Structures are given as C-alpha cells and as structure tokens.
Amino acid sequence: MNTASLVVLVSLLIIVGGLALVIRPRGVSTLDFYLAGQRVGVATNASAICGDYFSAASFLGVAAAVYVSGLDGVWYATGFAAGFVPVLLFVAAPLRRFGEFSIPDFLGRRLDSDRVRLVAVGVVQLIILSYLVPQAVGSGITWQLLVGQGIGGLSPYATGVLVSTAAITGLVAFGGMRGTTWTQAVQFLLLLSALVWLAIAVLGSGFNYGASVAELATDPLVNPVHVDGDWELATTPNRLEADAPASFAEPGARYGGLGQVALIITLVMGTAGLPHVMNRYFTSPTGTAARMTTVWVLGLAGLFYALAVMLGTAARALIPDAVADHPWLEELTVDGVLRVPEHALPVLGRIYGGEAGLGLVAAGALIAVMSTIAGLLLASAASWGHDVYERHINPQATQRQAVRAGRSTVVVVAFASAGLALGLRPESLTALLPSIVATMVTWAFALAGSALTPVFILAIWWRRTTAAGAVAGMVVGALAAVTMFAAGALIGDRGLGEVFMTPTMVAAPLAAATTVLVSRRTTVPAGLERIWLKMHGTAADRQAVRLARLTIAGVDQRPDDRGVGDAQR
Amino acid sequence: MTSDSDEHDTPAEVDATVRTLRRVAVGYFVVFLVAIGGVPGLTLVLDWWSKGRVIGGMSPSFVMAAFGLYVFFFVIGLAAATLSTAVESRMLGGPDDDAADEDGLK
Numbered sequence A: 001m002n003t004a005s006l007v008v009l010v011s012l013l014i015i016v017g018g019l020a021l022v023i024r025p026r027g028v029s030t031l032d033f034y035l036a037g038q039r040v041g042v043a044t045n046a047s048a049i050c051g052d053y054f055s056a057a058s059f060l061g062v063a064a065a066v067y068v069s070g071l072d073g074v075w076y077a078t079g080f081a082a083g084f085v086p087v088l089l090f091v092a093a094p095l096r097r098f099g100e101f102s103i104p105d106f107l108g109r110r111l112d113s114d115r116v117r118l119v120a121v122g123v124v125q126l127i128i129l130s131y132l133v134p135q136a137v138g139s140g141i142t143w144q145l146l147v148g149q150g151i152g153g154l155s156p157y158a159t160g161v162l163v164s165t166a167a168i169t170g171l172v173a174f175g176g177m178r179g180t181t182w183t184q185a186v187q188f189l190l191l192l193s194a195l196v197w198l199a200i201a202v203l204g205s206g207f208n209y210g211a212s213v214a215e216l217a218t219d220p221l222v223n224p225v226h227v228d229g230d231w232e233l234a235t236t237p238n239r240l241e242a243d244a245p246a247s248f249a250e251p252g253a254r255y256g257g258l259g260q261v262a263l264i265i266t267l268v269m270g271t272a273g274l275p276h277v278m279n280r281y282f283t284s285p286t287g288t289a290a291r292m293t294t295v296w297v298l299g300l301a302g303l304f305y306a307l308a309v310m311l312g313t314a315a316r317a318l319i320p321d322a323v324a325d326h327p328w329l330e331e332l333t334v335d336g337v338l339r340v341p342e343h344a345l346p347v348l349g350r351i352y353g354g355e356a357g358l359g360l361v362a363a364g365a366l367i368a369v370m371s372t373i374a375g376l377l378l379a380s381a382a383s384w385g386h387d388v389y390e391r392h393i394n395p396q397a398t399q400r401q402a403v404r405a406g407r408s409t410v411v412v413v414a415f416a417s418a419g420l421a422l423g424l425r426p427e428s429l430t431a432l433l434p435s436i437v438a439t440m441v442t443w444a445f446a447l448a449g450s451a452l453t454p455v456f457i458l459a460i461w462w463r464r465t466t467a468a469g470a471v472a473g474m475v476v477g478a479l480a481a482v483t484m485f486a487a488g489a490l491i492g493d494r495g496l497g498e499v500f501m502t503p504t505m506v507a508a509p510l511a512a513a514t515t516v517l518v519s520r521r522t523t524v525p526a527g528l529e530r531i532w533l534k535m536h537g538t539a540a541d542r543q544a545v546r547l548a549r550l551t552i553a554g555v556d557q558r559p560d561d562r563g564v565g566d567a568q569r
Numbered sequence B: 001m002t003s004d005s006d007e008h009d010t011p012a013e014v015d016a017t018v019r020t021l022r023r024v025a026v027g028y029f030v031v032f033l034v035a036i037g038g039v040p041g042l043t044l045v046l047d048w049w050s051k052g053r054v055i056g057g058m059s060p061s062f063v064m065a066a067f068g069l070y071v072f073f074f075v076i077g078l079a080a081a082t083l084s085t086a087v088e089s090r091m092l093g094g095p096d097d098d099a100a101d102e103d104g105l106k
Helices: A003-022 A030-038 A042-053 A056-069 A071-082 A084-098 A103-110 A114-146 A156-204 A209-216 A257-271 A275-281 A287-322 A327-332 A341-393 A399-424 A427-461 A467-491 A496-501 A504-520 A528-536 A539-557 A561-568 B011-045 B047-051 B060-091 B094-102
Strands: A222-227 A230-235
Touching: A042 A156, A042 A275, A042 A287, A042 A341, A056 A071, A056 A114, A056 A287, A056 A341, A071 A084, A071 A257, A071 A287, A071 B011, A071 B060, A084 A103, A084 A257, A084 A275, A084 A287, A084 A427, A084 A528, A084 B011, A084 B060, A103 A114, A103 A275, A103 A341, A103 A427, A103 A528, A114 A156, A114 A275, A114 A341, A114 A399, A114 A427, A114 A467, A156 A287, A156 A341, A156 A399, A209 A287, A257 A427, A257 A496, A257 A504, A257 B011, A275 A341, A287 A341, A287 B060, A327 A341, A341 A399, A427 A467, A427 A504, A427 B011, A467 A496, A467 A504, A528 B011, B011 B047, B011 B060, B047 B060
Parallel strands: none
Antiparallel strands: A222 A230
C-alpha cells in the first residue's frame, strides 16, 4: 500500500472517529450509554444494524466464497441475508416492547429469574468472544495484506490487531451506543459506497454478468493448491456427483445436498441470537419501528449481498485476462487464479482504481471489522456491566459508576480478544488464517442459533416457558453445538461431518424440545399477565406516538426558542 | 403528558392478538422455509434448475441465489410487517382507533 492509499484509509477513520466524539452522550446515564436514549430512527437504526452485522466475513468473505466455490459460495450470502426474516417475524417488535438492556436482561425479566440471566450472560459472552476474536484476526490479516508494515517493532499482523482494537475501543468507550449508532451507520454507508463504486467500475468496463456466469460454467472449476512447495491448479471435485468436476454455476463445489441445507439453517437461525445485533432493537422508539427497521435491513442486506456475489463472479471472470496488463498480479495468482480468495475485492479495487482504489477497499475491510467489533464490545459491556455488575456486584451503583463499569468492560474485553487473536495467529500460520476466521464466525452463528434463538422465540411466543426450561434449553443447545462441532472437526466436513460442522439443524430442535419438556414440569413465573401485556400489547407504542404528536403540535403552535426547548425536553 | 390510563390493552385483547400474530408469523415462516429450502433442493430433483439458461446465460438456480431470494426476503418481510401492524391496529387500542385512523397512522 502506498502513501495515497494510507491517506484514504486514515482520512476515513478520522471522519468516523470525529463523528463519535461529536455525538458522544453528554449526560451520564446507562440508558444513554447502552441504548442511545431509545430514540434511534428507522433508517439510522437499519444502517447501524447493517454496520454491526456486515463484518469482514461479509465484505471480503462472501466475494471470496463465491470466487472459490461459485454457486456454493452464494449460500453464505443467502444465509446471512435470510437471517433477518425470522428476526422480523418472531423477535423484533415484542423484544423492543418488553424493553430492557440486553438479551440476558430480557430473558431474566421475562422469566423472573437471576439464574436465567446469569446462564444467558455466559452463553452471550461465549458467542461474543467467538465473533470478536475472528474480527481481530481479520483486522490483522487485512493490515498485513494491504499495509504490509508494522509500527514500533511489531509485526504487521500484530499492528493491525492492536491498532484497530485500540481505535474502536476508544470510540465505543467514549461514544457509547449513541456515538456507536452514528458511526456504525456511517461505516455501513462507506462500506456500501465501496461496493457500489467497485460494481459501477466493473460494469462500466464492459463486464457482462450473465454471459460471464455462462462462460465460467463451460469449464471445470479449478483452484490453486500448494503441493511440495509449488503452487498448481487442481480441479475441484463435485460433492453432488462422484467423479465429476465441480462447475462455477452449479452446486457441489463446496457442499453436498445436506451440507447446503445445514449451512443455511445455521446462518438463518443464528442471526436472531446474535447479541450485538439484537441489542440494537432496544434502541428503537417503538415495537412497530423495530419491525419496520428490519424491513429496511432486509432491503439493504439484499443490495449488499447481491453486489458482493456479482463482484466475486467478476473477479473470477476478469482477473485471468488482467494479468497481462498488471504484472503485480503474477505473484498473487496461479495461471490467473488468485491464491488467496479473500484478495478478490482488493485486487479488483486496484485493477479499476489503482492505489486509491486499493485504499478504498482496504478501508472498507477495516471499517467492516471495526464496526462489528464496536457492536460486540457494546453488547459485552451491557451484559457484564448491566446484568452482572449492576445487578449482582454493586446493586447500589450510581449511574456514573455503572457507566464506568461498562467502559471498563469495553477495554478489558477488547484487549482480551486482541490477546487471543495474537496468540491464535503466529506469523508462521499466515496462509491458514482466513479459514480460521470463517470457521469461527460460522461457529458463533451455530452457538447463537442452537443455544439462544430457540429459547428466545419460545419465551416470546409460548406463555408456558419457565425459567428452569430456559436454563435447560440453553445448556443443552450450547452443549450439543459444542460437542457436534468438536466431533465435526475430528471427522472432517464430508457426509455427516457437514452437519456436525454446522450443527444448528440438530442442536436447535434439541434445545427447543428440552425447553418445552422441562417447562411443562415446572411453574410459570408470577405476574405472567403483566409481562404478556407489556411484551405483546401496543399501549406503550401508542402512548409514544401520541406524545410525539403532542410534541410536534407544540412546536408548530409555539415556534419560538422557548417552546422548542420545552418540547424537546 | 398523557397518563397510563389513556392507553391500555386488556389481557383478552392481547391474547387474541398474540394468537393471530403467531398464526401470521408461522404462516410466513413456512413460505420462507419452502423458498429457502426449495432453491437448493430443486437442484437435486430437477436438472433444468441448475443447468438451464434463462437470464443472460445464468441458470434459474443461480438467478434465484444471486438476486431472486433477496427480493423475495424483502417482499415477504414487508408483507409480514404490514399485516402484523394492521392486525395490532385493529385488535388493540380500543376507542382511540378512530382518531388514529383519521391521522393515517394505522
């Protein structure tokens, strides 16, 4: 990366950081720090959710998966986008109406149990760590590939991990949810802009999407392999038809029939249990706004992933012919095919935008990592600071002490994950890390979809759900997912191993059945009627709308400064 | 500032609404599952689905995975959100419904 690229990258990061400082919460309140005062509008929240959700796995990973596996790679994009349909149908509105600060808080209050809250904190932290460590690893890899230089004697990888962790920790600790909401919204728009620019550049150069897919389908799919110290191209076997080569435009390059379904179910079910994404719903002003926010997210996610899939295809079709005009591609490719598929978007950026284009894509990748880390840190802070510190360690805490506890949690969790990332990523294992990132992100989805989502949905829609049932369901779901995943790692990802590596298809029904069976034998919490009214009634929504109307009417009738000030208060 | 008594729901109203919304959600979810399972599933039973050419040389399977499903997710999400909000407006809120209807907010 040259100076111009670095200037683009640093400028974008300064814009995002400045925004967080400007919009940081002025008062000292946990409602402001964790939930941005519950006044985040639909479009802003939808953009912030996308910033939270689209990590490096979405930005670089989806295009890379399509590049290396063709149609089978597209299932990642499909699963990531589809996950918000169950969120909309089952979770968004009731979750917001019931309120609270976090998933453990929601489950603890809904089931009137501190035990449920503490078990949920454990599961949530496990999910957050599973998601956080690969993001830190991803930032190290991105820095290493695109900047290539360390600072203060550190390796490029370690520099990337520490710089991005320190930067985003500062933003979150100072900005809280209010600052993070706006920076994540801006980060998403920058991310989307990078993809849109690349798509326009590629299409403007004469790229024909349909014709390229048809052309790629005529030859067997080949990918580089490292054999006896040399790189060579090898035909990818077809997992659906024995002894046949895989094709870019047909399924079978990566998954068998069962594997495709298992992956999609894991990604679909996992989204509703991701704490950093679900916490954002508490910031909506009403349940109806939370629901409409999800509709916006579905639209934005569709646009984002459709572009990522197209660019993955474009990279596969265009890079072989570009090698002759761009000699720097020779060291990155084997006969025109990229050795590291995650290079697909950065390489396209450099081909069509030179060093500045590369800088823009690099900034996009780091922004994707940082916005996701921000959401995860806030979710972790809410979980430790609110659910553990305020409720169990210091119930008499003042607002200032509680916010300070949240900020301390942000710092501790961030650097714990950075430490793990540094330990997981020794210099000698550079080539293996992208698969570790993808594996750990999928694992976070699997754990969330197996342990949290079934209990979450039952607690919202089934009155008979009890605290004992929820605890049993979470424990069984988590254990089943961990066990199957470990078994899958041992037996490999062929045949039944495909289901073991993406275990939600089995673990989630097991967790749901356990929750139902135990709940039927135990007693529902007291005050269920009141809880049900709060979670599914719309009185609070209507009151909020009425208050907003009165505020607007007050502003219209008394447009002088004092009137406006009163209305805002 | 309105008081709590201005807006309230009764347990019977909420129970009926929950049952209706649950039916709506499950119905849409079944349609969603059929679509999301059907796109990869058809490959196993219908050769044309992954080998035929429809738009610019893409197979129906590729078209659905690359564009069609995202449009479908958005449409089904919008339809479900609209219907759920309409159900809540009709079944909850009591006498204040008329005023809200007049304001075009429901």
